[in-house]
Amino acid sequence: MPRAIRRGPRYVKGKRSLLAPSPPGPLLAIRPETLLHPRPEGLYCPPGDFHIDPLRPVARALITHAHSDHARPGHGHVLATRETLDIMRIRLGEGFCASEQAIPFGESLTHGGVRISFHPAGHVLGSAQIALEWQGCRIVVSGDYKRRPDPTAEPFALQTCDVFVTEATFGLPVFRHPDPRDEAGRLLASLARFPERTHLIGAYSLGKAQRMIRLLRDCGHDAPILLHGALEKVTQYYEARGIMLGPLEPVAGSKGHDRAGQIVLCPPSALADRWSRRFADPVTAVASGWMRIRARARQRGAEIPMVISDHADWPELQQTILDTGAGEIWVTHGQEDALVHWCQQRGLAARPLRLVGYGEEEAA
């Protein structure tokens, strides 16, 4: 990771440092705000007359991924990847929008003179970054993203651009996600140590839960994993898309005495719910990037906090911003102050968009 975060802009004689500000790019013919700007209902593109991940129902919406804070019901026409549309239907029901249109990764279409393309974001299955090009200006909206390997999501595909619109969920230098295999290893060690206890993992129902299952399989756990009812449909969809998750069983159908020594996955909210009382003496684990902060882990009642995140950590945010070559950075949601400060220290134009409403599904 870049170390020299304490220093201001600096130039290394003879070669361009990774951390030095980019040389000014070609002057843009337009102000990027004419292509995309925030409105109370979300990011809006005037020439195309559409929104990206709008927070309220709109006529035309481009959706980066199917988490409920980004993918809300009630829009007129929705453009998204096949996976995102399918998962929206599973979670929101038929009729979640008036009409839908699927777009494959990497292909582009033009609407109102704006060239639109979707590129893998690596966040969850089907998650995309959305690139907009218009009059020589290219803006990429990252949605939520991560760059680490995850067999349950299409790998992040870097896009160069003039303006990079980034998330900052973990936009503080204290967030450096460890190797997820080590985190899963601690859970499996506990399972070996307390074989008579049920191991209950709280994980977000879309993305994290399926990644967690795959991770446990990759760490050698072959036994059936039990699923809370809220996870079943999305998990079945992942399997239908060819992601091998091994033997899975619904909690509802399993016998009480079988659950000792088994792994059960549920949404984080179910950990504190009466639902969790059916298990004998459970060990509570939580898989989330927030588990990095011990006070938050304790607040959640986690006995095994697993720092496993589907968002970019601080070094990934920095690296991605530099890799896009963008001269201007807009920060949508999260810990935007620190990331904006860091960009400005590097001579990048950066500003927070202060969009209210993102991050809610995963904070729940």
Added chain:
Amino acid sequence: MNRFAALIEALAFEPRRLAKLTLMEEYFRSVPDPDRGYCLAALCGVLNLPTAKPALLRQLISERTDPVLFALSYDYVGDLSETIALLWPAPSGDPMRDIPIGTIVETLRRASRREVPGLVAGWLDTLEERGRWALLKLMTGGLRIGVSASLAKHALARFGQTEAAAIEEIWHGLEPPYASLFAWLEGRGGRPDPGQALTFRSPMLAHPVEDEDFDRLDPREFSAEWKWDGIRVQAAGRLRGNAAEIRLFSRSGDDITAAFPDLAGALHFDGVIDGELVVLEGETVAPFSAVQQRLNRKSVSARLMAEFPAHLIAYDCLFAGEEDLRALPLDARQGRLEMLVADHGGRLRPSPALAFESWADLAAQRAQSAGHPAIEGVMLKRLASPYLAGRPKGHWYKWKRDPGLVDCVLMYAQRGHGKRSSYYSDFTFGVWDGDRLVPVGKAYFGFSDAELIELDRFVRQNTTNRFGPVREVVHDARTGLVLEIAFEGLQASTRHKSGIAMRFPRIHRIRWDKPPGEADRLTTLQSALARASVPSGAPDA
């Protein structure tokens, strides 16, 4: 450091006592000397290091991070050690290496003050995050992971398949990293000889007496004395010529001599005495709040010692000189105690025996003591009882005065831990001050499992607000839940909005029938507190 870090992190997140014991036992089994010994010392809070002050750590991190990013991070994380551990820029290239806790402790002990910053920075560069966090916790003192010294020794006893008492008896003669102790526990060596060290012996504890017990207990076989509201201490002394070496141990075996130099300096005997540490105001035993002024201090000022002079009310004798008296009956030990402290000065008082003919007679005396704020009740001890470690049945009884009772209104509830993690089982309650409720305490026991389910249901159905794991429940004059709270005493407190703190509050009864408007008022507690603070006609020590 990684093994130690993994252990203390697991302990910090583990609410169950048994699981904590398992974790520690496993650590002692799998980690070699001297690392496990230093870990044990850290768990017991007796690992003394040339402390790296928070100022040094702040300086080290400020040399390495942007001040704005540090401030934002610290604000978010809230804990200095953790913020630094998370923020510390790991040098790229060098693979992270583990450094055993033993190497760190021994190096720090040898290092000069000038060398410490460089050493610490070097280790932080080398360790991974968990290791950095553990190192910083170790250096800033106080792990705060919910493990007491006695729990750690308990785990050690399980590891060595022996009794915790057997470890306690030699503990204070040993030093970290306790190689001889581990050798003995693993059967590779003999039991370490504490030699001339003054050590702690596990104390004998009493059972609460139940009403039906009195039918089968013969008053002629018992002695009775006041149960003082101080702290249980064991004083170990040795005479060398005219000088006395004295150590004071708490009930759990912590050496608390440094907090009570006035008492330790005034004691002069050869043996081991069991008693109650109290503060005297003139010749009257002061309430517990006076003793509390003296607790948890590393050093103590002359003013504090003059204002709250510590005394020992002695009630038993375990050793006279080198002679172990514990197998003797109580009356014989008390005779030896009198001989041992016969010519002792005023800081040590024998516990006066209460004369009584019958249980009814004693009950009357116990009731009369109600006005005395430092008397919790009466102790009953079988005259024939040997001194046995732990809580043996049938020998000693505590007969506490009936608790105070007050009707409070449930205000907030928080989820419990472990088995109770899905139940709202920690309750904050208040009394009326004018037309609003002020919180006066918190209780998390006193109810049955069936009542817990009902309380949990009430909380879930009457939530008006949520703050993280805490729920606010409806509490106005007409709707809400009245809890009858039992408590052992009241203290003035500046930390509570109500100005009053309760000792040992628990839920005595759930008053489903009572409207909240009829719960007690703050003035009721205030006048009870005022009565308790003015000792009148109270027995002297």
